[in-house]
Amino acid sequence: MAAALALDIGATKLAVALVEADGGIRRIDRTPTRRDDGPGAVLDRLFALADRVLDGVQPDAVGIACGGPLDTRAGVLLGPLHLPGWDHVEIVRMAEERFGAPAVLANDASAGAWGEFRAGAAKDAGSEVYLTVSSGLGGGAVLDGRLLVGATTNGGEFGHVCVRPGGRRCTCGRLGCAEAYVAGTQLVERAREAMSAGRVSALAGVQDLDAAAIVRFAADDDLARELWADALDCLGQVVTDLVNVLEPEVVVLDGGLTREDALVDAVRRTVAADAIAPIRRVVRVERAALGGTAPAVGAGLLALEHAA
Template identity: 40%
Template sequence: MPTLPLEASSSHVLAIDIGGTKLAAGIVSGAGVLLDSARTPTHAAEGPDRVLDRLLDLCRTLLRRSSVPVQRVGVGCGGPLDTVRGLILNPPNLPGWLEFPLVARLQQALDLPVSLDNDANAAALAEFHFGAGRGTRHMVYLTISTGIGSGLILNGELYRGKRGNAGELGHLQVRVDGRACNCGGRGCLEAYASGTNIARRARELAAQHPASLLARSVPDLEAITAQTVLQALQAQDEVAVQLWDETLDLLAAGVASTVNAFDPERIVIGGGITNFGDLLFVPLRERVAARAMPALWSGVELCRAELAADVGILGAAAVALRERQGLPV
């Protein structure tokens, strides 16, 4: 059965992507075509009212120059948030947004209905409708960058859980009593495999192996990033190989558990980690195959996300378009 037919719609929406470093907005058609876009720095330290003013300037500029009528606004924003009440609860990258009534404020200022979701769920919907998830009904989206975000599309619907926070696959516990995680738990996938934590683990290993290429390729160990790890890995540095081997095992454990739990057709992986290319996807498929239940892994595609830089705006658009068409959001 094909993806739900947003393509058939002639709606246009204003899509807003609120990040800790930049605000982006765009006019998007029902087929997921980005007709116009604009962005500006968030300056998050200035607090929600000033950020909202700048965001509204961006939106009004786009609406003024749009040649098509816009029926709805969609917003993707880092969580935690309350999608039922339209509140931003207290995201770590947006200081001062404590129970901030974003939906009500935008509705009042723009005089349009507003739909809100967290950025990972929005990105999952974007890949589902317009990207690498097209044609599926059961899709898992995993984005691995600074942190790990994810979204579950089950039976054609975004699975939200009781308050809208379901699908935190970055916090699957892949190692009992393992490394401490930002969420307060231990042994979470994110505590090992996010870009930030790959770099952190690399620094620790480099300190133990000062003669390694990983250690010698930077002026000081604090300069090590996930990109440094990739370069050392490409040069077959033993320490980088060991680090990546452990990372792949833990990622495979998380993905295999997800496959066993949800029986998806496709796993779509996005974010900076996809820069590892075949060094990621080829061994990850093999290791998931070795760990997942064969009947559930059979036929599952593990592939790269397609939407790249515009995924935030297209995700916010998908949230609005689904709501406009009365699809479950």
Template identity: 45%
Template sequence: MHSPPAAASVLALDLGGTKIATALLTPDGDLIGEQVLGTEPERGPDEVIKRIFELGHRSLDAAGLSRPAAVGITSGGPLDPIRGILHEPLHLPNWHAVPIGPLAAAEFDAPSTLANDGYAAAWGEYCFGVGRGARTLLYLTLSTGVGGGAVIEGVPYRGATGNGGEFGHLTVRSGGRQCSCPRRGCLEAYCSGTSIAARARELAPDRPTITARELVALAGSGVPWAFDLWDETIALLADGLTSLINIFEPDRVVLGGGVANAGPMLLDPLSELVAELSLSATAGSAIMIADRPGRSGLLGAGSIALRPVPRPDLPTQPQVSHV
């Protein structure tokens, strides 16, 4: 049962490449008044921002609130979390220096916070999701792209300019498929919902609109080409995840995003393979699906505003010292 919205509830805005979503996050971690639309990024930043703000007002109306205590916004990067500016995000082509933070603060008459979506989702899962009680947590979102974040000994890892934790751009196949970034063979190029669907269309040109969800269903029903593609996806995800586990030695790994809705079809073979590949000292990391895998972005967006973490003033560009 949802907690009633309180004056301390915050408005969560999740700006994804496939969908935009809004909801109120209560102090108890409930999401109320969820609204979702397709992003349609080709319509440009002005139109997309107008639409996500309209959804935000609908969420407030559904919760019976006139204004939130604060607004939390997440998006893929690169971004400037101090000034609230999106700098050419990889999932939103032709967006250049969009000041979404200040725009949201003015629209909703409340302070705003902007954070990388993977970073925020890691914090959201740590505060309100299956990551509660963990000491060190890794989070991967398998969605339009592959994002990531880490909470290390209770402190979210941010990076020099607030864009750290881009686990999706870990190389898993040298010289492989072109990624959304300038490189080839990244985890995102194989394990995002976008890339899974693209690879499925290449193998089955008679299915020009197949989605990642449909591919998983075909694999589960034993269609050979679909099973092989899904098996390759699991193997490459296991390679990337094993490298991260060997580096961080987390006690918990959380998977979110639309692809994580595959549930046991994803979790069971992935956990078995990672256990085989990991160094013995790090093989005990528990891999889990988020309670609300398609809503981790909203949970993260709200969490960064509802439970802000102490942070230094981050420079907008890395500072390099010469010793």
């Protein structure tokens, strides 16, 4: 069976997989990104990890998943927001030279959407909206069986839908984006800002504060409860807006924070209450089925399809 090497370049981890044409993963491995080392050192480690995963197998294609902005047609990273200093990195050319196979570049959330559409929670659907909720808030969509990419291949940035006009500044520079309220890194930043301003919270005693701790404390701590409730409200608004505009058969929620039943349940309630009546009766909101590997699976499948 044909197999693609999939490279997933995230803010905190690098994942490498050998993906088969049916979406199955033959082998996979991960390592911390350590993005402050710079693109040269990080890519050296990524490619070395890929050599170990391949273990002598010659891939039929290489799929690369990374957050944007990107130029997927030229195969170039254009300064991804989660990788400061990675400006105009010709990642496709480098991968093709290293691995001797045609390579393609895709936005990581778009690749995740394709992975879940072809081999995951949306595999029996004709259309899908996909959101990944972790350190950031990414998204992708498949409409009538076609992956939405947009005019410059940077479409699907659902995390930058405005939910609080004039609100917090997002990493993209805009005020009030959903990512500024839902992303794990932003939950932590908001908690620290509140405590620095004098807000009393049990979170002050948490070493290495992260979003998971905020969720754990939400049952008993007022600040944690408010932040988590606001994040769930913002995410529900975004999903409902997307459902109303795109009318997908299924919404797939992926990423570390979606392991929380409260998040999935809150989105389902908001969509059921606020989506347009004919749409809310048919759309399903599901947790991702690929266990965090959707971007790698999707990138591998896109690469195989492109090489066919």
